[in-house]
Amino acid sequence: MRLRGKRREADERPEDQGTSGLAVELRGVRREYGRGAGVVHALAGIDLALPHGTFTAVMGPSGSGKSTFLQCAAGLDRPSAGSVRLGGTEITGMRENQLTELRRSRLGFVFQAFNLLPSLTVEQNVLLPMRLAGQRQDRRRAEAMLARVGLADKARRRPGELSGGQQQRVAIARALVTDPDVVFADEPTGALDTGTAAEVLGLLRHAVDTLGATVVMVTHDPAAAAWADRVLFLAHGAFAGGIDRGSPEQIAARMAALTSRTAATAGAAA
Numbered sequence: 001m002r003l004r005g006k007r008r009e010a011d012e013r014p015e016d017q018g019t020s021g022l023a024v025e026l027r028g029v030r031r032e033y034g035r036g037a038g039v040v041h042a043l044a045g046i047d048l049a050l051p052h053g054t055f056t057a058v059m060g061p062s063g064s065g066k067s068t069f070l071q072c073a074a075g076l077d078r079p080s081a082g083s084v085r086l087g088g089t090e091i092t093g094m095r096e097n098q099l100t101e102l103r104r105s106r107l108g109f110v111f112q113a114f115n116l117l118p119s120l121t122v123e124q125n126v127l128l129p130m131r132l133a134g135q136r137q138d139r140r141r142a143e144a145m146l147a148r149v150g151l152a153d154k155a156r157r158r159p160g161e162l163s164g165g166q167q168q169r170v171a172i173a174r175a176l177v178t179d180p181d182v183v184f185a186d187e188p189t190g191a192l193d194t195g196t197a198a199e200v201l202g203l204l205r206h207a208v209d210t211l212g213a214t215v216v217m218v219t220h221d222p223a224a225a226a227w228a229d230r231v232l233f234l235a236h237g238a239f240a241g242g243i244d245r246g247s248p249e250q251i252a253a254r255m256a257a258l259t260s261r262t263a264a265t266a267g268a269a270a
Contacts, residue, residue, distance in 0.1 A: 023214035029082035044237035057225035060234030087181030104133040108175030108183035112190040123155040145173035165196035185217040222251035
């Protein structure tokens with residue numbers, strides 16, 4: 001179910017929401033690779049505040065820093081400088097074992113390649129985050145999650161017996177089963193056809209609207225991004241504006257303009 005509302009241009013920088021009720025907060029986040037003359041500034045000082053219960057899409061030209069942003073925001077990579085808070089918890093200085101525990105218990109992930117374990121049943125894949133976190137494996141909750149994604153009758157199947165769209169539905173159920181602070185989705189529809197992609201995006205939208213989930217999605221597809229409450233654009237490792245409740249056409253036009261400017265800047269610097 002899509003939320004409807006007035007479409008408008010957002011401010012050129014993500015607004016400061018303060019620290020109350022935030023699911024994701026990044027302050028001055030930088031990520032550099034290499035040293036000296038060969039250093040690459042993947043993130044050039046990111047500031048972002050996302051409240052709970054929101055769906056945010058992040059887009060940008062190739063090399064803009066989308067993947068690095070997602071990895072730093074989700075605790076999969078450590079920033080070179082700055083602060084990352086998830087659900088009010090500062091994660092920047094956490095030890096690796098603490099980060100691992102946080103990712104297992106408080107974050108959900110949906111990837112383009114599904115990342116299901118082929119030897120496990122659908123139900124066992126959904127329960128895996130609980131198992132890894134040392135929690136009681138709540139089969140009733142797994143059944144409820146599978147019912148929400150329309151796979152109540154597939155619990156005993158294995159991933160290889162399912163279509164790509166069904167596998168991604170399992171991945172969404174797995175991401176939501178622990179009631180995470182944030183679900184990070186990395187190109188979740190990249191391997192799906194248009195119709196199946198819409199079904200998967202509808203499930204993410206439903207999770208936000210009905211379950212109060214918070215979703216942060218990296219995508220290259222304007223049609224996918226249009227399901228979000230807000231689309232943020234990255235260029236050269238920094239945010240370059242955003243659109244609230246944008247249509248696919250508005251988002252595509254902004255991306256085209258941003259890509260053109262990025263290419264012109266790169267050409268001038270060459």
